[in-house]
Amino acid sequence: MLTQPIRSLLSLPLLLGLPLMATAHPHVYIDAGLGLVYDGQGRLTGVEVEWAYDELYSLLIVEDLGLDQDGDGVLPEDERAALQGFDTDWEPGFDGRLYLLVNGQRQELLPPENFDADYRDGRVLSRHLRPLAQPLAGDAALTVQVHDPEFYVDFTIPKEPGISGRDDCDTVLVHGDPAAAPAAYRDAVNAALAEADDPMVNEEVLIVDIGGVGGDEVQVQCGAAE
Numbered sequence: 001m002l003t004q005p006i007r008s009l010l011s012l013p014l015l016l017g018l019p020l021m022a023t024a025h026p027h028v029y030i031d032a033g034l035g036l037v038y039d040g041q042g043r044l045t046g047v048e049v050e051w052a053y054d055e056l057y058s059l060l061i062v063e064d065l066g067l068d069q070d071g072d073g074v075l076p077e078d079e080r081a082a083l084q085g086f087d088t089d090w091e092p093g094f095d096g097r098l099y100l101l102v103n104g105q106r107q108e109l110l111p112p113e114n115f116d117a118d119y120r121d122g123r124v125l126s127r128h129l130r131p132l133a134q135p136l137a138g139d140a141a142l143t144v145q146v147h148d149p150e151f152y153v154d155f156t157i158p159k160e161p162g163i164s165g166r167d168d169c170d171t172v173l174v175h176g177d178p179a180a181a182p183a184a185y186r187d188a189v190n191a192a193l194a195e196a197d198d199p200m201v202n203e204e205v206l207i208v209d210i211g212g213v214g215g216d217e218v219q220v221q222c223g224a225a226e
């Protein structure tokens with residue numbers, strides 16, 4: 001299936017005028033930190049998200065914005081202020097690559113809030129909150145996934161999420177197969193190229209959807225299971 005040129009929100013080279021780093025996906029590697037927020041009734045009301053961009057991509061962002069020119073890896077307050085908002089211009093309907101599932105059904109999330117950004121240990125950190133459209137019963141068996149179905153970004157969940165508002169939640173981090181997503185992406189691209197009518201079409205003008213193949217996920221159970 002032929003698609004329009006890449007315009008994923010996370011295509012920061014396009015947003016910032018940065019050069020593409022490579023011809024093959026993924027272009028960006030992100031460690032996704034998570035925090036589950038429960039209200040006074042024990043219901044899940046939001047997910048705190050932190051994206052830690054890989055060191056090379058972080059360097060491109062910092063250099064493009066003219067920050068950390070002394071190379072000490074520390075941003076003074078004025079430079080930290082200049083970093084704010086670098087990845088906040090989300091397109092309408094963009095899912096943020098965060099998926100909450102209950103019995104296989106995706107839970108609706110509201111647009112992001114409370115953006116914040118920092119630069120530490122050579123990595124740009126971007127944080128935001130995703131409120132749920134409707135609070136979720138705290139004892140629902142929940143699966144949390146972070147992945148890019150277009151495989152422009154390779155997400156990893158490095159550790160189990162933090163929990164605020166409850167102390168009776170069990171979480172299990174299930175690591176995916178790191179070889180599965182590249183293989184699925186290559187198969188999808190090859191199939192799309194084989195179907196393309198235009199001989200000028202190449203991988204960089206294709207958008208394919210591999211879902212969450214090979215991605216990490218977190219399984220959450222609070223209180224007594226139903």
